[in-house]
Structures are given as C-alpha cells and as structure tokens.
C-alpha cells in the first residue's frame with residue numbers, strides 16, 4: 001500500500017479511537033503527510049513518560065543562556081537535584097555555567113536533535129525559553145519568525161508526542177494599542193504590533209489548542225519586564241530598567257532610551273522564577289486557565305530614577321528616546337491585572353520598587369567591590 005494511504009488510514013483509525021474526554025491521541029503529529037520524524041502511529045501511548053513515573057521531574061530548559069534560564073536552572077536544581085535539570089542553548093556557555101550542571105547544545109529549529117535529547121534524557125518537563133525579544137525581533141523579523149513561531153511548533157509537537165509538561169512564557173508584549181492598558185486583564189483584545197508579540201499570542205493560542213484538543217499539559221505565564229542583577233537582558237524594550245543600575249554604579253550617569261513618563265509592568269527575577277516553578281507545580285484542578293498574567297510593580301523611568309537616587313543622589317539621568325522601543329512601549333500595558341493567578345494558584349509577589357532597588361544595589365555593589373579587590 002502506498003505510504004500516503006497507510007498514513008491516512010492510521011490517522012483515521014486513531015481519530016475513531018479517540019476517548020470521550022474530547023482530547024485525542026497524537027495523530028496531531030502527522031502534520032505533514034509524508035515520512036517525517038513526526039509520524040506517530042495510532043497505538044502510540046500519549047503521556048507515555050509522565051511526571052508521576054519519576055521521583056523528580058527531568059527538566060530541559062531551551063534558550064537557557066539568556067537573562068532567565070541560568071537563574072531558573074539554579075532554582076530547579078536546588079529542588080530536584082543538579083542532574084535532573086539540563087540547560088540548553090545554541091551559544092557556548094561560560095565556564096561557571098558549564099560546571100554548575102548538565103549543559104547541552106540544542107537548536108530548537110532542529111526537530112530531530114530536540115527529540116533525541118528528550119528521549120535520551122527521559123525529559124518530563126520542558127521549559128521553553130528560546131526567543132528573540134521585542135527590539136531584536138523588530139530588527140530581524142525573518143529570524144524572529146523562525147525562532148519564535150517555527151521553533152515553537154517543534155516544541156509543541158515534541159511535548160505532545162512525549163507527554164511532557166510544557167511551560168512557555170508569554171509577555172506584556174502579547175498586547176497591543178487596542179488592548180485596555182490600565183489595567184490589562186487576562187482576556188481582552190490582543191492585537192500586538194511587533195513580531196515578538198504576534199509570535200507570543202500565537203504561542204498562547206497554540207498551547208491552549210493543543211491542551212484542549214490533545215490534552216497537552218501546557219502552562220503559560222505572561223511575564224512583565226524582568227529585572228535581574230547577575231544576567232543581562234537580551235534585547236527588549238524593558239532593558240533600560242536593568243541597565244540603569246549598572247551605569248549608575250559604574251559611571252554615575254544613565255541615558256534612558258524611553259521617555260521619562262513611560263509606565264510599564266516590571267518584576268524582580270526571583271519573583272518571576274518562583275512564579276514559574278509555582279505554576280509548574282500547581283495541581284491541574286487549580287488551573288482554571290492555561291495562560292495567566294502575573295504582576296508585581298509598575299513604574300516609569302522617572303520613578304525608577306528617583307528611587308535609585310535615594311541610594312546614589314548624584315546620579316545624572318538624561319533621555320535619548322529610541323523611536324522603535326518607544327512605539328513598542330506605548331502600545332504595551334501600563335498595569336497588569338493578575339487577579340486570576342492570585343485567586344487560582346495563590347500567586348503573590350515579594351518585591352515592590354523599593355525592595356527591588358535595594359536588592360539590585362546590594363548585589364551589583366558587592367560584585368563591584370569584589371572585582372575591585374581582585
């Protein structure tokens with residue numbers, strides 16, 4: 001029998017054999033009706049390697065060498081053991097990262113390589129961090145489209161085929177100028193004007209679709225702009241809120257690329273990583289939705305500078321507005337409504353603006369003093 005006919009017969013049989021829950025086993029993976037690694041036969045057992053089979057989840061983090069991945073690996077390794085958390089990226093890891101636990105090369109555009117990693121390491125949780133952020137995405141739309149959309153398709157198929165619990169972060173950037181901006185609720189108009197935002201809305205919808213259609217355990221948080229002391233942001237609109245601390249301590253001067261009155265939701269990295277672990281650990285029955293806003297604080301560059309100047313009164317702040325970033329920021333939420341996350345799974349932030357500034361100064365200050373001694 002020709003290959004095409006065999007495949008379509010297999011697909012039909014599997015559809016007929018679907019359980020009454022409304023979820024169907026993974027005929028989804030037969031995206032292209034041709035011989036491809038994505039072919040899953042009708043007797044493929046969905047959720048074949050589930051979290052419950054192991055004491056600890058076995059976690060793979062994609063795009064792990066960016067602003068958030070190394071910190072998340074640290075938190076997860078403390079909880080689940082170093083060898084149970086694999087960081088991956090297409091870049092070369094710095095030596096302290098390489099020596100702190102398993103690291104592996106993985107290009108999310110290479111489906112076979114990704115599948116091999118998941119199978120060989122018996123992965124049960126996948127945290128998908130690879131992405132091009134808002135500003136770099138606008139500078140290279142074809143690459144952003146490939147990484148953020150085609151890459152996500154690979155991730156969804158792998159996660160569904162192997163019964164993984166999948167976390168994909170979304171962002172305040174998934175909203176646009178026609179969304180309510182103050183505050184922005186979970187469910188409202190989403191018509192972002194950046195390739196980054198469009199790709200994140202696509203990720204939210206595809207993840208929820210795979211959940212409802214195939215039972216994929218998809219979990220998604222819309223992060224605000226994340227502020228961290230020991231990792232650099234990767235080319236976003238909110239990057240100024242990290243840069244100000246480094247420039248203030250190093251040079252006593254800071255030139256901001258957004259207008260002083262640009263209000264955006266922001267969060268300290270520890271809150272962001274804790275929220276991520278909390279939603280991944282939340283019992284299924286607590287999740288009334290699969291994509292949640294999370295919020296901590298909201299401020300303008302002027303308000304941040306004033307708080308920083310409580311520590312460094314001589315800081316000189318000037319403004320040289322980047323039109324691309326400003327247009328993006330002007331279309332994003334000013335305040336985020338995260339009532340659903342607080343109600344459903346008990347989300348609560350720890351850091352407000354004063355604690356954030358104090359913590360950043362303590363960290364960067366001690367690093368700088370250490371560097372001066374050595």
Ligand SMILES: NC(=O)C1=CN([C@@H]2O[C@H](COP(=O)(O)OP(=O)(O)OC[C@H]3O[C@@H](n4cnc5c(N)ncnc54)[C@H](O)[C@@H]3O)[C@@H](O)[C@H]2O)C=CC1
Nearest residue numbers: 063065066067068107108129130131169171223225226234
């Ligand atoms: N940092 C933030 O403020 C926020 C981040 N997020 C989301 O959180 C996730 C992580 O963010 P960051 O760590 O800040 O991003 P980042 O830009 O710092 O890091 C992204 C990583 O993806 C990797 N990457 C690029 N192409 C790849 C490919 N083909 N295969 C594998 N890896 C590839 C890069 O090498 C980089 O290390 C992203 O999905 C981002 O959209 C959402 C909202 C806010």
Ligand SMILES: CC(=O)[C@H](N)C(=O)O
Nearest residue numbers: 133134171236237238
């Ligand atoms: C808020 C984000 O998603 C990111 N930091 C960006 O500015 O692009």
